[in-house]
Structure formats: structure tokens, C-alpha cells
Amino acid sequence: MNRWWRPPLMLLTLALAACGQMPDSSLEAESNVRPEEGNWAFTSQMKPQTLMPDGINSLAYERALVATNGWGPIETDRSNGQQAGGDGKPLTLGGVQYPKGYGVHAPSELSYSLAGADRARCVRFRAQIGVDDEVGTQGSVAFQVWGDTAKLYDSGLMTGESATQQVSVDLRGQSRVRLVVTDGGNGKSFDHADWINPVLVCVPDITLSVPDETRIYQDTHGTLPLTITNNSKSFRGDVTYAVQSYYGTAEYFQLVSTGTRLTGAAQQVQALRVYMGLHATEDVFPGDLVASVAGEEVARTPLNLGTLEQQAVLHFPATLPDLQVGKSVVIDVPVSVVPGGETTGFNLAVRPNIGQAPDWLDASVVGSGDIPREGGILQIKLTATRAAWPDEATEAEAQLRVYEQNFAHTYPVQIGSVPVRLTPADIWVRAGK
Numbered sequence: 001m002n003r004w005w006r007p008p009l010m011l012l013t014l015a016l017a018a019c020g021q022m023p024d025s026s027l028e029a030e031s032n033v034r035p036e037e038g039n040w041a042f043t044s045q046m047k048p049q050t051l052m053p054d055g056i057n058s059l060a061y062e063r064a065l066v067a068t069n070g071w072g073p074i075e076t077d078r079s080n081g082q083q084a085g086g087d088g089k090p091l092t093l094g095g096v097q098y099p100k101g102y103g104v105h106a107p108s109e110l111s112y113s114l115a116g117a118d119r120a121r122c123v124r125f126r127a128q129i130g131v132d133d134e135v136g137t138q139g140s141v142a143f144q145v146w147g148d149t150a151k152l153y154d155s156g157l158m159t160g161e162s163a164t165q166q167v168s169v170d171l172r173g174q175s176r177v178r179l180v181v182t183d184g185g186n187g188k189s190f191d192h193a194d195w196i197n198p199v200l201v202c203v204p205d206i207t208l209s210v211p212d213e214t215r216i217y218q219d220t221h222g223t224l225p226l227t228i229t230n231n232s233k234s235f236r237g238d239v240t241y242a243v244q245s246y247y248g249t250a251e252y253f254q255l256v257s258t259g260t261r262l263t264g265a266a267q268q269v270q271a272l273r274v275y276m277g278l279h280a281t282e283d284v285f286p287g288d289l290v291a292s293v294a295g296e297e298v299a300r301t302p303l304n305l306g307t308l309e310q311q312a313v314l315h316f317p318a319t320l321p322d323l324q325v326g327k328s329v330v331i332d333v334p335v336s337v338v339p340g341g342e343t344t345g346f347n348l349a350v351r352p353n354i355g356q357a358p359d360w361l362d363a364s365v366v367g368s369g370d371i372p373r374e375g376g377i378l379q380i381k382l383t384a385t386r387a388a389w390p391d392e393a394t395e396a397e398a399q400l401r402v403y404e405q406n407f408a409h410t411y412p413v414q415i416g417s418v419p420v421r422l423t424p425a426d427i428w429v430r431a432g433k
């Protein structure tokens with residue numbers, strides 16, 4: 001079960017030959033560790049690391065669970081050099097020196113637990129890789145990043161002539177990460193490989209909660225009540241939000257609030273600000289609210305943003321004044337806008353609708369018809385244009401109908417003493433923006 005062999009110190013001192021000077025024939029691929037070939041191994045007990053949920057954790061400060069190396073010990077912050085510990089040079093790739101990282105020699109492995117402190121979730125490994133300049137254009141290796149059982153990254157064959165590569169590997173769902181360098185299939189001569197600035201990106205354990213559905217009036221700013229639960233109490237930092245929607249988000253709504261600064265509190269409630277566009281024609285926009293820390297997603301929750309139509313409520317008088325043929329009367333109709341606050345208001349227009357005799361009554365708005373968001377008075381001018389009305393029109397009742405956008409409300413209005421008998425008549429009030 002234990003494939004890691006712990007070499008006696010005395011054997012490590014037996015430098016049989018300098019790396020790269022051994023004939024390849026003696027370096028057949030193998031799984032057993034052979035101290036006489038310069039191999040080196042180290043194991044430690046599985047234990048929690050010091051990985052914290054605040055973003056970037058340098059592996060330079062982490063204790064490996066397992067470390068094996070093909071030529072002397074793995075070197076920290078220097079190239080592999082020869083078999084003695086600490087005999088390497090500054091880590092150098094493509095003429096550039098790097099202060100932090102590991103200088104290793106194929107075949108090599110560094111293994112780390114991803115169990116972070118304070119419920120940290122370690123979600124990504126990043127590093128730069130290459131064959132160290134100390135072997136010139138020689139060496140031939142492959143860098144691999146493994147999770148628990150699967151290989152998550154493979155650099156392909158790299159030599160001393162290869163350009164430095166950036167590695168960024170998603171580790172979600174893994175409990176450990178293994179940094180492997182193989183000999184590239186041609187033996188380990190000159191295989192001096194560098195992991196430069198190896199880091200684990202660890203984020204806090206955060207959950208989000210929003211209502212099943214939130215409705216906001218079109219063309220207004222509204223609030224999305226968000227509850228953030230931070231299970232990593234040591235975490236103090238910024239959480240940023242974005243919406244992933246099946247629709248073109250920017251066309252329909254915009255998340256105006258983009259972040260929260262968490263200060264270690266277990267739970268925070270925040271009113272995220274959302275602007276709902278005018279073109280929001282769908283009833284509900286399903287999607288996800290996604291929270292990120294250090295560029296990494298940390299939580300998401302279903303988000304259903306819906307629209308509400310603004311309404312202009314017209315408070316018609318209980319009775320209309322007498323209508324005299326050829327004379328006009330003006331009625332004042334108070335208008336309130338629902339909701340108030342940040343709505344944009346309405347522009348109202350009217351037209352008569354008297355069924356079979358539409359030209360017997362004129363109706364028009366006095367002035368622009370603009371009703372601001374705080375409400376106002378709509379003045380409607382009514383003029384009866386005919387002295388004689390159809391015989392069957394004997395009922396002294398009319399309706400003023402308000403239309404805003406598609407259809408809204410009907411306001412029946414009793415007409416009082418009307419010298420000119422009206423048929424059941426409508427005046428249509430049309431609202432726009």
C-alpha cells in the first residue's frame with residue numbers, strides 16, 4: 001500500500017554520478033524508488049493545511065503530504081541542482097529569475113491536501129512551468145496536475161527550449177492535488193523542472209439566498225433582497241455578483257449592485273439594486289445569481305426576476321357636468337402613478353368611443369397629457385357635437401376606459417343630468433410613456 005520509500009540518509013549521500021551524465025540505458029522507466037539512482041522521497045501524515053479562504057495561498061508555505069524527486073531532494077525557491085539539498089541556483093526560465101517556487105527533477109511528485117482551514121474551498125491551482133535554464137536546451141519532461149484520481153492537466157513534452165507555460169487548473173470536487181513531472185518517456189537525464197509561484201486559490205464557504213421570485217417595475221430601479229451566509233468567519237474581503245440569464249441580461253435588466261464587502265459576520269442581508277429595462281417583455285427572466293471571490297465562483301442561487309407594469313390610476317369624478325351641444329366642458333381627473341418613487345410617469349391621451357356614432361362626441365386632453373411620477377391632474381375636454389342622438393340611446397350612463405400599454409382598468413362613470421342623451425358611450429384614455 002505504501003509505495004513511498006523513505007531512504008536512509010546515508011544512501012542519499014552516495015552521489016554515483018551527476019545528473020545528466022548517467023547513460024540513459026540505466027534509467028529505464030520504473031515505479032520503484034531506487035536511491036542509488038538519486039531518487040528521493042518524503043511522506044508526511046495527512047493533516048489540515050494552513051490554506052485560508054482569502055484567495056491566493058502560496059504553496060511555498062504549505063507542507064506537502066508526499067514529495068518524491070528523481071535527483072536529490074526537491075528544492076524550495078531554487079533549481080534542483082545536484083543531489084545535495086540546497087545546491088541549486090535561482091529558479092530561472094527563459095532567462096527570467098523567479099524568487100518563489102520548487103525546483104524538481106523527474107520523476108517527481110508533490111502532493112497536497114486541499115482541506116483548508118475555516119472551511120476554505122480550494123478551487124484552483126496556478127503556476128508557471130518550464131525546464132530550468134541550468135540544463136540549457138536539454139531536458140525533456142511533462143508537467144501534470146492530478147486530482148484524487150484523474151489527470152486534470154498535462155503540459156505535453158517540454159524541453160529546455162520550450163517557452164514558459166502558464167498553468168491554471170480547476171480543482172473543484174478534489175480533495176488533494178498532485179503535481180507530477182514525468183521524464184517525458186526518454187529517461188530522466190537533465191530533467192530539471194520548475195514549478196514557479198505555485199498557488200492554490202481558496203475561497204470562503206458562502207451561500208446565497210434570494211426570494212423565489214422578485215418583481216421590479218419596468219424602467220425603474222428595484223431591490224433584490226439577498227441574504228449572504230459566510231461560513232468562513234475569518235474571511236474579510238470582497239464578494240462580487242453577476243447574473244447569468246438565459247436571456248440577454250443587459251437588454252432586459254442590469255445588476256447595479258456588484259459587490260459586498262464581508263467583514264467576518266456570519267450572515268448579512270443586502271438589498272442588491274437592479275435596473276429593469278423598458279424592453280422587458282417577458283414575464284419572468286430565469287437565471288442564476290453568481291457570487292465570486294478572487295475571480296472564482298463561490299456560490300450561486302436561482303434567480304427569477306420578473307417585471308411589473310406601472311399603472312396610472314385615474315380618479316374620475318362621480319358625475320360629469322351637463323353636456324351642451326356645441327359647448328365644451330373640461331373635467332379634472334386626478335391621476336396617481338403606481339408605484340411612485342422612481343417610475344417615469346405617463347403621457348395620457350384620450351379619444352371618444354361612442355360605438356356606432358363616434359363623431360358625436362369630441363374628447364381631447366388639455367395640454368400635453370404628461371403625468372409625472374408623483375402624479376397630477378389630467379384635464380379632459382368633452383364636446384357634444386350633435387343635437388340629436390339615436391332614439392335607442394336613452395341610458396344616461398357612460399364609461400371612461402383607461403388603457404395603459406395593453407389594457408388596464410375600466411372606470412364606470414355615472415353621468416348626471418345630461419340634456420343630450422348619450423348612448424352607452426366610451427371615452428378611451430390611452431397612456432404611453
Ligand SMILES: [Ca+2]
Pocket residue numbers: 071072073075079080081082083084085086087088
Ligand atoms: Ca539539489
Ligand SMILES: [Ca+2]
Pocket residue numbers: 106139140141182183184185186187188189191
Ligand atoms: Ca526526459
